[in-house]
Amino acid sequence: MTYRCTERTEPGQPVLLLALAVRNHHPNTEWARDGSFQCLVEDVEHSFHAAWLRTGSGENSDVFLCWGAEGQWLMDAECCLKTRTPTGAECTIYRGHPGRCKWAYVDPPQVAADAMADQFMRDLYGRRGAPMPEGP
Ligand SMILES: [Zn+2]
Ligand SMILES: [Zn+2]
Numbered sequence: 001m002t003y004r005c006t007e008r009t010e011p012g013q014p015v016l017l018l019a020l021a022v023r024n025h026h027p028n029t030e031w032a033r034d035g036s037f038q039c040l041v042e043d044v045e046h047s048f049h050a051a052w053l054r055t056g057s058g059e060n061s062d063v064f065l066c067w068g069a070e071g072q073w074l075m076d077a078e079c080c081l082k083t084r085t086p087t088g089a090e091c092t093i094y095r096g097h098p099g100r101c102k103w104a105y106v107d108p109p110q111v112a113a114d115a116m117a118d119q120f121m122r123d124l125y126g127r128r129g130a131p132m133p134e135g136p
Contacts, residue, residue, distance in 0.1 A: 002100055004107040005039035007049045011065050015053075015072045019065075022076055023057045030055045037065055040092070042099025050075065050094060064094055 011019070037051035048068035056062045056076045064075045077094035084103050091101035099105070 002105040003043045004105050004110075005041045005043045005046070005049060005099075006108075007039040007067075008036045009049070009051065009065065009067045009072065010035070011037065011053065012072055015065060015074055018074050019053055019063055022054070022063055022074070024055060025057055025059050025061075028055075040064075040102060041097055042105045044099040046098040050097070052092060062092065062094070 031054045032052055037053070039049035039051055041050060048066050050064040050066045052062055053065040053074070054063045058076075058078065060081060061076055061078050064077060066073050066075050075094065080091040080093050080095050080097060080101060082091045082101050083089065084101075089103055091103060093102055
């Protein structure tokens, strides 16, 4: 089993200001929405962590929030874009990343979220045979 790196960070103001200044090839810049930036790399030796921050300056580039012993910095890099199958989802980690592609490792929080969603659906639809509470 291979897992996703569990390191997280919050972007500091200096990197956010820098990120605002990155030119954008696309009409709309997309930004990471959730507050916790988790490293995208597989949980193997890697010299720095990298989380997705926003779309980048090129057609296939993204801005990654990187961090390590030297603090935080930005990387406007081409994306890996490898797919497992010709029509499969593209790997959105930067090109040349260490470890496996995003679709090849297990992300435990994602697995847990999927399991919870499954359980919810079972709870919701799986008890067709059970008596429903009587209405008035
Ligand atoms: Zn990492
Ligand atoms: Zn990849």
